[in-house]
Amino acid sequence: MESVQVTDISAARNLLKQLSTQVSDLVHGIERHIFIGNMISNLPDDQRLDLKSLLNRYLLKMHENNASDIDIGGYGAQGRIWYRIFGSKRPDDSWGTVTPDESSLLTQNILSDRQRQFFYDKRNIDFSYMLADGDKTFRFRADAYLDLEEVALNMRAVSDQVRSINDLVFHPYVLKIMSLAHTKEGLILVTGITGSGKSSTLDSIIDMNNHTVNADIIIIGSPIEYVHKSDKCIVRHREVGRDTLSFKEGAIEALRQDPDIVMIAEMRDSDTIMTALEITDSGHKVFSTLHTASAVESIDRIVAEVPAEEQERVWQRLADVLQCVVSQKLIPSLDGKRVLAKEVLVGSSSVKAAIKNKNTGEIYQMIAEGSDVGMVTMEQDLKRLYMQRRISKENALNYANNKRRMEQLLAATAF
Numbered sequence: 001m002e003s004v005q006v007t008d009i010s011a012a013r014n015l016l017k018q019l020s021t022q023v024s025d026l027v028h029g030i031e032r033h034i035f036i037g038n039m040i041s042n043l044p045d046d047q048r049l050d051l052k053s054l055l056n057r058y059l060l061k062m063h064e065n066n067a068s069d070i071d072i073g074g075y076g077a078q079g080r081i082w083y084r085i086f087g088s089k090r091p092d093d094s095w096g097t098v099t100p101d102e103s104s105l106l107t108q109n110i111l112s113d114r115q116r117q118f119f120y121d122k123r124n125i126d127f128s129y130m131l132a133d134g135d136k137t138f139r140f141r142a143d144a145y146l147d148l149e150e151v152a153l154n155m156r157a158v159s160d161q162v163r164s165i166n167d168l169v170f171h172p173y174v175l176k177i178m179s180l181a182h183t184k185e186g187l188i189l190v191t192g193i194t195g196s197g198k199s200s201t202l203d204s205i206i207d208m209n210n211h212t213v214n215a216d217i218i219i220i221g222s223p224i225e226y227v228h229k230s231d232k233c234i235v236r237h238r239e240v241g242r243d244t245l246s247f248k249e250g251a252i253e254a255l256r257q258d259p260d261i262v263m264i265a266e267m268r269d270s271d272t273i274m275t276a277l278e279i280t281d282s283g284h285k286v287f288s289t290l291h292t293a294s295a296v297e298s299i300d301r302i303v304a305e306v307p308a309e310e311q312e313r314v315w316q317r318l319a320d321v322l323q324c325v326v327s328q329k330l331i332p333s334l335d336g337k338r339v340l341a342k343e344v345l346v347g348s349s350s351v352k353a354a355i356k357n358k359n360t361g362e363i364y365q366m367i368a369e370g371s372d373v374g375m376v377t378m379e380q381d382l383k384r385l386y387m388q389r390r391i392s393k394e395n396a397l398n399y400a401n402n403k404r405r406m407e408q409l410l411a412a413t414a415f
């Protein structure tokens with residue numbers, strides 16, 4: 001954990017500029033960043049701490065501005081520091097400009113020697129970062145990458161509080177499916193585009209189980225975001241690249257660690273998908289995420305990701321183990337913030353039959369007619385938010401998956 005110590009920001013900036021002038025003009029591309037990394041390795045501890053403290057000041061501005069993300073460096077940033085506030089990303093020119101070499105220095109300075117080598121090899125690295133400011137601690141999910149051979153850094157703030165599961169307005173039957181106290185096994189997916197709040201929803205579900213049932217929870221993330229404090233559950237956190245080699249390896253290893261719940265932060269590839277299905281087959285409860293916009297698309301994506309020779313078996317296994325899919329979006333609200341809209345699919349007998357017969361085209365109507373067990377389409381939930389005067393009619397249409405159905409639902413509204 002890094003503490004904010006520098007009181008003279010101008011002195012830290014001068015140090016950054018001074019160091020950047022020492023970068024040789026004879027090296028370019030990734031070799032230039034390797035040169036900078038070697039410089040950092042040889043810096044005295046006090047200078048490295050000053051550079052970290054300067055970056056920390058940029059991060060603390062996120063908290064002051066209620067920003068979710070910060071972007072530094074890369075050609076696209078044009079030397080400016082950008083913040084995403086309530087969904088809109090804008091530059092903050094009060095910080096002045098940061099050169100490409102300065103961005104590389106700031107970013108590589110918070111990486112370990114091993115992480116820097118991984119970055120040089122892969123041109124990208126995910127990692128977590130934490131800082132302290134007095135009695136407060138702040139966690140960030142970070143991604144460093146190259147943008148036209150310049151080092152770019154995105155850092156997303158991780159909330160220090162878990163949103164109550166009750167705030168997410170799930171049907172009681174859906175909450176039972178998510179709770180180990182009522183359902184001991186099965187696959188539950190939370191899907192959506194990047195920045196749609198998937199991780200926050202999963203953390204709320206894990207928090208609910210942690211405080212209500214005696215069990216063992218293993219979380220596999222890249223990186224680990226919110227850190228749960230064990231309560232009724234013992235909660236293990238395994239970060240890919242630091243505590244385990246990959247999502248697949250972490251999932252396989254989890255089976256030997258006596259879990260009741262395994263949370264795989266993202267099913268990124270066919271190997272991880274197949275491993276997740278194997279864990280559910282063995283009688284465990286598995287939570288994971290996908291980058292898909294609807295429940296039906298999530299099912300189709302899982303099957304499409306696996307090799308053709310495995311697809312028939314995956315259709316059958318999905319039909320057996322899928323318990324629930326929550327597909328969510330964050331919609332601009334009328335108060336200038338954002339509000340959660342979600343589609344919920346429950347693995348009812350008719351849904352399981354449709355999956356087994358590969359008739360996913362029938363599932364949307366099943367969701368629309370399944371309100372008695374907590375199912376809801378994205379369009380139905382957008383209508384709810386519009387009727388509650390929380391979002392505009394325009395945004396209800398813009399964020400709908402099925403525009404025609406959305407228009408039909410809005411046409412039937414009273415205002």
